[in-house]
Amino acid sequence: MSRIACPNCSREYDEARSVCPGCGHDRKASLQSFAPSIVITGPDHQTGGHVVKVADPSVQSEARRGADGSVSLNVVGSAGIGRPGESRVALTLKERLVRDGHQVEIVAGDDSRGVDRRCVIDGETLILQVTIAPQASSFWRDASRSSATRQVSPPHAAAWLREAILTKADAARVQDSPVLLAVDARHAGVVAMPDLVQEYLGSFGSPVREFGFASVWIVGPTADYCARLGDGRP
Numbered sequence: 119m120s121r122i123a124c125p126n127c128s129r130e131y132d133e134a135r136s137v138c139p140g141c142g143h144d145r146k147a148s149l150q151s152f153a154p155s156i157v158i159t160g161p162d163h164q165t166g167g168h169v170v171k172v173a174d175p176s177v178q179s180e181a182r183r184g185a186d187g188s189v190s191l192n193v194v195g196s197a198g199i200g201r202p203g204e205s206r207v208a209l210t211l212k213e214r215l216v217r218d219g220h221q222v223e224i225v226a227g228d229d230s231r232g233v234d235r236r237c238v239i240d241g242e243t244l245i246l247q248v249t250i251a252p253q254a255s256s257f258w259r260d261a262s263r264s265s266a267t268r269q270v271s272p273p274h275a276a277a278w279l280r281e282a283i284l285t286k287a288d289a290a291r292v293q294d295s296p297v298l299l300a301v302d303a304r305h306a307g308v309v310a311m312p313d314l315v316q317e318y319l320g321s322f323g324s325p326v327r328e329f330g331f332a333s334v335w336i337v338g339p340t341a342d343y344c345a346r347l348g349d350g351r352p
Contacts, residue, residue, distance in 0.1 A: 137205075137226040137235060144205050144226075157339045159307070165190075170307035172339045174198060177261075179305035189314070190269040191252075193305050196262040204248045207302045207337050208235050211246075214335075214344035215239065220352050237298065239352050244332055245295045250302040251282040251309060251336075275309055276318040279336065279347070287329050296332035298352075299325070307338030310345040324348035 121130045124138040137144045155174045162169035166185035172178070176197035182190045212222045220239050227233035227246070235246040252268070260266035270278075282301045290297045303309050315336070325334045326349055333350025336343075 135226055137224060139223045139225060155339075159340075159342070168308060168311065170339065170343065172305055172307070177305065181306050181308045183308040183311055183314075187272050187313075188269055189272065189275040189306075189308055190267070191257075191306055192265065192267045193257070193261040194265040196258045199258055199261075199305075200250060203250075203302055203304065204234055206304070207248050207300050208237070208246060210304075210339070210341060211300050211335055211337050211344060212237070214337075214341040215352055217341055218352070231293075233293070236295070239298075242351075243295055244298045245289075245293050246298050246300060247286050247289050248300045248302055249282045249285050251306055252278040253281045253285065272314060272317045273321065275314055276321050278306065279309060279318050280322055283325050283329070283334060290330040290332075296351075297330075298332050299334045300337045301334065301347075303336050303343070304339045307340075307343040310336040310338045310343045312345070315345050315347060319348050324350075326350040 122133045124131065129138055131139055155172065158171040160169065162182055165182050168183040170181045177193065177195040177199065179191065179193040184190065208224050212224060215222050221241075223238040224246075225236045225238065227235045233245050234248045237244050237246045257266045257268060279301060283299065286299050289299070308314065322328070325331055325347055331350065333352060334347040336345045336347060338344060
C-alpha cells in the first residue's frame with residue numbers, strides 16, 4: 119500500500135489516511151500546514167499578573183491575567199480561527215499528553231457523523247471533538263475587521279469555558295466511542311491557569327460527570343497551557 123510523507127512533520131503514513139497520525143495535520147483541509155508562530159509568556163509588567171502573547175501570520179493576540187484576577191483579551195485578525203485550527207489543537211494536546219507519559223496516535227474523523235478526529239490513547243480509541251473559547255461571534259467578527267478587546271471577571275472567564283462546553287454537550291451521548299473534548303483557547307491561554315480551572319470547577323463541577331465526556335481539556339497555544347478540567351481519562 120502506498121505511503122506518503124506528512125508535509126508538516128515529515129512522518130510517513132498510509133496514503134489512505136487524510137490525517138497524519140503523528141501531528142494531526144489534515145492534508146485535505148484548506149489550511150495545509152502550520153505557518154511559523156511566536157508565543158511569548160511570562161510575568162506581565164503592565165498588570166502585575168501574567169501574559170500570553172501569540173503571533174500567528176494572520177492573528178495576533180494578547181491574553182492577560184491581572185493581579186486583581188481579571189482576564190483580558192485583545193485579538194487582531196481571525197483567519198484560521200475555528201475549524202481551520204483543529205489540526206493545531208490536536209497537535210498541541212498530543213504534545214501535552216505525550217509529555218504526561220501517554221502513547222497517542224491521531225487518526226481521521228468522519229465529518230458526516232460530527233467526528234472532528236479520532237485518537238488512540240494508551241490503546242483506547244476516543245473521539246476528539248474541538249470547540250473554541252470564547253464563543254462570542256461578535257468578538258471574532260470585530261477581530262476580523264480590525265481588533266477586539268474584552269476584559270472580564272474570573273466568573274465570566276469561567277463562563278467562556280462553560281459556553282464552549284455546552285456547544286458539544288450532546289456529543290458524549292450520541293457518539294459510538296468515548297469523547298475527549300478539547301476547548302481551543304489558543305488566543306485565550308490564561309484560562310488554562312490553575313486558579314481559573316478551579317473557578318470553573320467551583321461554579322459548575324466536573325464536566326465529565328455532568329455530560330459524560332471521557333475528559334475535557336483546555337488547549338492553549340503550547341503544551342504548558344493545556345489543562346484538564348477536573349477528572350477524566352486521560
